[in-house]
Amino acid sequence: xxxxxxxxxxxxxxxxxxxxxxxxxxxxxxxxxxxxxxxxxxxxxxxxxxxxxxxxxxxxxxxxxxxxxxxxxxxxxxxxxxxxxxxxxxxxxxxxxxxxxxxxxxxxxxxxxxxxxxxxxxxxxxxxxxxxxxxxxxxxxxxxxxxxxxxxxxxxxxxxxxxxxxxxxxxxxxxxxxxxxxxxxxxxxxxxxxxxxxxxxxxxxxxxxxxxxxxxxxxxxxxxxxxxxxxxxxxxxxxxxxxxxxxxxxxxxxxxxxxxxxxxxxxxxxxxxxxxxxxxxxxxxxxxxxxxxxxxxxxxxxxxxxxxxxxxxxxxxxxxxxxxxxxxxxxxxxxxxxxxxxxxxxxxxxxxxxxxxxxxxxxxxxxxxxxxxxxxxxxxxxxxxxxxxxxxxxxxxxxxxxxxxxxxxxxx
Numbered sequence: 001x002x003x004x005x006x007x008x009x010x011x012x013x014x015x016x017x018x019x020x021x022x023x024x025x026x027x028x029x030x031x032x033x034x035x036x037x038x039x040x041x042x043x044x045x046x047x048x049x050x051x052x053x054x055x056x057x058x059x060x061x062x063x064x065x066x067x068x069x070x071x072x073x074x075x076x077x078x079x080x081x082x083x084x085x086x087x088x089x090x091x092x093x094x095x096x097x098x099x100x101x102x103x104x105x106x107x108x109x110x111x112x113x114x115x116x117x118x119x120x121x122x123x124x125x126x127x128x129x130x131x132x133x134x135x136x137x138x139x140x141x142x143x144x145x146x147x148x149x150x151x152x153x154x155x156x157x158x159x160x161x162x163x164x165x166x167x168x169x170x171x172x173x174x175x176x177x178x179x180x181x182x183x184x185x186x187x188x189x190x191x192x193x194x195x196x197x198x199x200x201x202x203x204x205x206x207x208x209x210x211x212x213x214x215x216x217x218x219x220x221x222x223x224x225x226x227x228x229x230x231x232x233x234x235x236x237x238x239x240x241x242x243x244x245x246x247x248x249x250x251x252x253x254x255x256x257x258x259x260x261x262x263x264x265x266x267x268x269x270x271x272x273x274x275x276x277x278x279x280x281x282x283x284x285x286x287x288x289x290x291x292x293x294x295x296x297x298x299x300x301x302x303x304x305x306x307x308x309x310x311x312x313x314x315x316x317x318x319x320x321x322x323x324x325x326x327x328x329x330x331x332x333x334x335x336x337x338x339x340x341x342x343x344x345x346x347x348x349x350x351x352x353x354x355x356x357x358x359x360x361x362x363x364x365x366x367x368x369x370x371x372x373x374x375x376x377x378x379x380x381x382x383x384x385x386x387x388x389x390x391x392x393x394x395x396x397x398x399x400x401x402x403x404x405x406x407x408x409x410x411x412x
Contacts (some may be wrong), residue, residue, distance in 0.1 A: 030146050031374025032056055032384075033053075035358055039368040053218040053397035055385045056368045058195060058342065062314075065307040066298075068260070071299035072292040080291050084312045086283045087275075088116025088267070089294045094266050095301040100293075106240040112272040115279045116265065116289050116297075120225045120253035123268040125276045126285075127249045128187065131219050132157040136186035139218075141177055142376030143170065143344065145195040148221070149376060159187065163378030169335030170197040170344065170378070174205040178212040188213050191223040193237045196375050196384040197344045198319075198337020200235040207242050214244035219274075222250045225266075226306075227259035230339035231316040239269070246271045258300045260307060262370050263293040315341050318387040322394060329402045331409045341388045344372070345401075348381035350408055358383055365400035 029059040035056050043050060087093065093110035100106040108114050117123040118262050124147060132138060134156035140148050142161045152159040162180045164170045177188060188209060192201040200210075210220050222238035253266035268278060282288075300308075319336075322343050326334045331349040354371035361367045361383070371380030385401075387394055 007293065015120060023154050023156060030150075031355070031371045032058075032146075033369055034374075035362065038359070039362060042362065050366055052362075053367045053389075053393050053400065054136040055387075055389060055394075055397050056370045057388075058340075058386050059261050059388055060256060060311065060341075061388050061390060062259040062307075062311045064259050064263070065300075065304075067303050068258070068296045068300045069383035071303070072263075072296035073097075080295060081289065084234055084288045084291055084294060086288055087114070087279045088289060089291075089298070092116055092294050092298050093267075095298050096269075099301055100237070100250075100269065101129060103234075103237070106237055109272070112142050113275050114267060114269045115275055116267050116294060117282065118266070118286050118289055119255055119264045120223065120251050120266040121147060122264075122282075122286065123251040123253070123266045124148060124189075124221060124223065125154075126281050127221050127251065127268060128138075128152055128155050128157065129281055130274060130277050132186040135184070137182070138197075139177060139180045139185055139188040140376065141172065141189070141191075142378035143194070143196050143382070144189070144376050144378075144387055145191060145223075145393070146374060146376065151404040160185075161377040163376070164197075164199075166346070166378065166381070170194070170199050171335075172199055172201045172205055173200075177209050181212050181216055181218060185213070185216050185218040187219045187221050189221045189223060189335050190238060191355045192238075193226045193227075193230055193337065193339025195226060195340055196342045196370070196379070196382075197335060197374075198283075198340045198342055199335065200230060200338045201238075203236050203241045206236065206238050210242040210244055214247040217246070220248050222248055224250060225253045225256055226253070226340040228390045229312060229315060229341065231312075231319055232338055235339070242328075249274065251270065254297050254300055257312075258297075259311060260296070260300065263290070263296055264299040265289055265293050293393060315387070318389075318391065318394060319343075321391065322385070322387045322398070325395075325398045328400070329405060331405050333399075341386055343385045343387060344379075345383045345385055346381060347383050347405075350405065356383055361401065361404055365404050367397045367400045 097108045097110040132155045137158045140153040149159040239245040254260040333346045350392040358371040370384040372379030
């Protein structure tokens with residue numbers, strides 16, 4: 001395709017889409033962000049007339065603890081404002097390796113098997129870029145966080161969506177995943193607990209998927225960002241319970257469990273030969289993670305843990321409240337999330353698509369949610385509600401959801 005100069009006329013240079021790469025044109029705006037922008041526009045138009053309840057974003061409503069913030073401030077004040085190693089500060093990699101050993105009995109060499117990334121998003125992106133060739137497939141159990149699908153397309157790969165059974169509350173079904181793995185599979189994503197359903201994979205399910213992937217020389221991309229935000233039994237780290245851990249790339253982040261979304265610090269661990277290549281790509285994208293933020297991450301892992309335990313306890317209480325409240329609301333249902341801070345609500349009894357329902361809930365009731373269609377083939381007919389919000393706002397949002405349901409369908 002001929003890339004036309006800016007001096008050419010609109011006719012000569014073609015349409016805007018003609019001047020873009022095919023891979024970019026393949027990517028659609030995420031449904032979560034679309035609802036956020038619609039809500040922002042609605043607030044601009046109506047000003048003080050509206051009081052929107054925002055339940056669309058997956059972000060802790062807690063501040064980063066003071067001792068973590070202080071660590072970044074002190075590092076910056078002391079001159080820690082220069083580049084670090086592409087793989088991250090040695091002290092941070094050592095702290096992460098010690099954490100992996102302590103909570104998952106997982107031995108990782110901090111020098112050669114671990115790289116610090118700009119959040120879990122970049123870790124997943126780097127992993128896909130490293131192990132997926134054009135035309136190869138990435139198996140994505142859905143409903144799923146949409147990034148693995150878009151990132152696969154950006155690597156010129158082919159996402160293969162595998163819906164988990166809605167009638168069974170989206171309980172992870174390893175056999176469905178295994179059936180989708182073939183000779184052209186480069187990777188399989190496993191997110192446990194899941195965003196958006198909150199469901200977690202049992203150890204035997206993990207072992208079954210990793211075994212099948214390894215038989216096809218395919219990697220398992222273990223997204224464990226929400227692992228610490230598990231309210232019942234913490235799921236195992238994938239690499240710690242399988243025999244073929246050389247086919248596992250583990251991804252984690254400080255964003256959710258440590259209330260550090262804006263700090264953009266995550267990590268990826270795996271076999272040395274793969275991690276070396278990931279660090280190489282990292283050098284060509286962002287060089288290294290913000291240096292003061294890395295010092296903050298060290299403090300998050302090694303400093304007082306009580307603020308984080310209190311946050312998790314608050315999320316557990318909110319989870320229980322939201323599930324109980326939804327179970328008492330006519331015409332809707334929800335599978336009890338085992339982790340993360342989302343309720344994936346079945347609203348299929350209401351008329352229209354999940355996008356239609358989300359828009360009516362916004363414009364008629366003032367509640368912002370994420371439509372299930374944003375999470376792949378398995379999500380239609382649902383809304384994702386984030387309970388990373390205070391109890392009063394959650395109560396108001398659920399009151400308004402119930403009002404919409406009763407207005408459209410009546411009471412049971």
